[in-house]
Amino acid sequence: MITKKQVDTNLSKEELLQMLAVKQNQINSLLEVTKAVNNNYSKHAIFRIFEFILRAQFDVNKILLFSRTAKDGEWVCGMEHNAEDATQKIDVGRDLERFQFIQKITNFPFEGFEAFDLLIPISHKKEPLAYLLLGCPLFEGEIEKANDQVKLIETLANIIVVSLENKRLFTRQLEQSQLKKEMDLAAEVQQLLxxxxxxxxxxxxxxxxxxxxxxxxxxxxxxxxxxxxxxxxxxxxxxxxxxxxxxxxxxxxxxxxxxxxxxxxxxxxxxxxxxxxxxxxxxxxxxxxxxxxxxxxxxxxxxxxxxxxxxxxxxxxxxxxxxxxxxxxxxxxxxxxxxxxxxxxxxxxxxxxxxxxxxxxxxxxxxxxxxxxxxxxxxxxxxxxxxxxxxxxxxxxxxxxxxxxxxxxxxxxxxxxxx
Incomplete structure (x- = not known):
């Protein structure tokens, strides 16, 4: 969205068109992610779309996302690009669970952090669901200067991770319901014996x-x-x-x-x-x-x-x-x-x-x-x-x-x- 303050500045036609193109790309990114979620794409496919958006639109060169497994909720690497070494060095419980807000992590003395500039925690109802680490020239300076981009990435990450968590919980509920039916049937059969x-x-x-x-x-x-x-x-x-x-x-x-x-x-x-x-x-x-x-x-x-x-x-x-x-x-x-x-x-x-x-x-x-x-x-x-x-x-x-x-x-x- 272009604000009134932006319109009031003496922008050239080319600059205005460029700004419109950026906003259109951001809208397209939101639509693409939302479409993937609504069409029940696999977790792998959704993460691939997210990775493409980060690399193509924000020039992100290092990506690492930790999320919980569907079966037992253990922390695993859900998405990685050009950051394989950091995957082995970073321990979520030890290194990441202390963070609740978006952080520049360049200066944190933790092994594996040196490859990244930005950490985005994703949570739901105060429960941590994922941690997204990004390495990108755009985030090497002050975060405030790239505030719009950071907010968009945070929004995309939240849409993806929260929807996958809801899907995980729904699947587990279905499995438990089916297991309950099977156990009830087994109990009935046993009573007949x-x-x-x-x-x-x-x-x-x-x-x-x-x-x-x-x-x-x-x-x-x-x-x-x-x-x-x-x-x-x-x-x-x-x-x-x-x-x-x-x-x-x-x-x-x-x-x-x-x-x-x-x-x-x-x-x-x-x-x-x-x-x-x-x-x-x-x-x-x-x-x-x-x-x-x-x-x-x-x-x-x-x-x-x-x-x-x-x-x-x-x-x-x-x-x-x-x-x-x-x-x-x-x-x-x-x-x-x-x-x-x-x-x-x-x-x-x-x-x-x-x-x-x-x-x-x-x-x-x-x-x-x-x-x-x-x-x-x-x-x-x-x-x-x-x-x-x-x-x-x-x-x-x-x-x-x-x-x-x-x-x-x-x-x-x-x-x-x-x-």
């Missing part, structure tokens, strides 16, 4: 409760037909949390059900599960598991506890911890010894299985609801049916923890043996 129908036999009345610590958990329980007169009861806990634990649990469930459907011997099922888990995770993750097979004809349960919290058998007013078994699954290439536990089950007996999310609860004073606390609660729990027993224990745990959250996934599987 947890059995809701637990009335497959008149010999066993069962009730299960599953509460993941996050959207996706690593606990699992099941109640399956093993043979025409035997039933398998299982509860397990995958190390870790989140999507990877959920995926391993899903794979474990598929393998367990396939092996049980073929009526493999109990020790062979456990050995094969260990091999499968080790093959998948390379010992990076492991699974604790309790697997019992109840024969209602002889009223005996054979079981293997693979490093899991011991289920508690409530029978004749006493509590028995079912500990016999082997090490946890997936930690060793082969299990050194598998011991099969065997226990006689009387009609009316109850079996309470759980994961460590129940016995690692802490209250506001830092005390823990441990195995001893659980056994004490079981003494007073109603034993008419598995649901009543489980709900009593959950209420006791909630009362104990107060305002403290559950530390891990929490699963319960309670069974009453009818006979």
């Amino acid at each position: 947890i059995p809701t129908k637990l009335d497959i036999s008149q010999s066993i009345e069962a009730y299960g409760h599953y509460e993941p610590h996050g959207e996706i958990g690593g606990d699992y329980y099941d109640y399956l037909q093993y043979s025409d007169h035997e039933y398998a009861l299982c509860i397990c806990d995958v190390s870790g949390k989140g999507l990877s634990a959920g995926m391993l649990m899903s794979n474990f469930q598929a393998n367990l059900r396939a092996l049980i459907s073929r009526e493999y011997p109990l020790e062979q099922i456990v050995d094969m599960l260990n091999f499968k888990i080790r093959e998948i995770t390379k010992s990076a993750r492991f699974i604790t598991m309790f697997l019992g097979v109840y024969d209602h004809e002889v009223q005996i349960m054979r079981y293997i506890n693979a490093g899991h919290n011991p289920p508690i058998l409530l029978q004749n007013g006493e509590q028995k911890l079912l500990k016999e078994g082997c090490p946890l699954l997936g930690a060793l290439t082969s299990l050194p010894k598998i011991t099969i536990g065997e226990v006689a089950i009387e009609p009316g007996a109850m079996l309470f299985m759980y994961t460590d999310g129940l016995i690692e609860i802490e209250n506001d004073e830092g005390a823990m609801y441990d195995l001893e606390s659980l056994q004490e609660s079981l003494k007073n729990a109603p034993k008419e049916n598995p649901k009543g027993l489980s709900e009593y224990i959950l209420n006791e745990a909630d009362r104990f923890r107060g305002q403290q959250p559950y530390p891990d996934d929490l699963s319960l599987l309670a069974c009453k043996f009818i006979g």
